Amino acid sequence: MDETECITEGRYGGTMPPIRVLLVDDHEMVLHGVSAMLSRFPDRVQVIGTASEPAGAVRAVTDDRPDIVLCDVRLRRASGLDVCRAIREVDAGAKVVFLTVYDDEQYLYQALRAGAAGYLLKRVDAHELVRHLENVSLGEVVIDPSLAGRIATSAAHLQKGEFWPGARLGLTQRESEVLALLVGGLSNKAIAARLVVSDDTVKTHVRGLYRKLGVRDRGGAVATALREGLFH
Template sequence: MLMDGDECRRTGRYGEAMAPIRVVLVDDHEMVLHGVAAMLSRFPDRVQVIGTASELPRAVRAFTDERPDIVLCDVRLHRASGLDVCKAIRDVDARAKVVFLTVYDDEQYLYQALRAGASGYLLKRVDAHELVRHLENASLGEIVIDPILAGRVAVSAAHLEKGEFWPGARLGLTQRESEVLALLVAGLSNKAIAARLVVSDETVKTHLRGLYRKLAVRDRGGAVAVALREGLFH
């Protein structure tokens, strides 16, 4: 069982005590930075927050100055993307470990993060014990992925192995974009779609922008027209 603080020390392969993982936090919301730092402070013998940043230049500077074991970063930031932060940090040191901690449960963000060289992709619903355990695994070289996304990706891979595709796959839509389009066809509002898929309104808007671009349309009506014309949903 995982224990808080001094009750559980990190040990190596042969049982020797190990130094705490040194972490830099990157998020454009000060409340989130304070919240995650407070969460991790419960485990001082396992994790130490040694710096924070809210934008790309400061994140790179913090990494260069502090050389943390892990950079824990949101996938979306003001004026930049967490993906840009990951690439910039790994340009400084290709061995750098960046783990994303975000609300965006979209497989496409996960794929982009892994292509950028990330060591993990976790959702902000993770509890303190799980987060510390994931950071420890990432520090040992593992790729850590939130179980919800890992399960979804596994199911998608299994379907692809069988040659089964979701509606809209042939038009370039992701499985989640196809789900959003189906709910558009059903007449649901953005807020209703968010509630149905248990995601944020902003996540729905991101999916809509993606499917509009792929379907070469400008609005909901155009997307629905393409879906009906192509016989995507019955």
């Protein structure tokens, strides 16, 4: 018996059907590549369909009820985070796992807030990916090991009181991130793309930080940030 068979029997006792997976990505090569990768484990996982845009993903979830949706965090004309929320609106029990190249802790935090069951990087190998999918199917939340280590380090820093810039002025961590990008000269649309959120979400954060800083416009916010030495 090889290693793959051992894992299958250890987790399922040889009685559970393959995990049914829907793939969501706007790159056809990625869809084909991941499908081919998972096809090596027909007894453990089955790709039941693919989608390249949000409406198709939601429709497939409604029609086919996959066990897991494997989705990129950024799509060509949409945020994978919004897709995750939309999927969970039509199926509250849906398990969405992000498979992406973006190894940024903030994307991970946003994914978990959106209700994701996992966040993995595309460099994961086939055996690891299948094992993670099995863990998710058992109710676990999976995080790429490289990101998990950085999150632990960040948590340790917060325990020591090393908060984000602007915390003393009442800004949330996300408001501080938005303010830093304002200082960098980015437009609201560019900020939305950078943070993988909607334009309306950025506008809400901007209004919040304006109120907390006691300013009325972008120039006032930037001036206050520089005056207070929030960013160097």
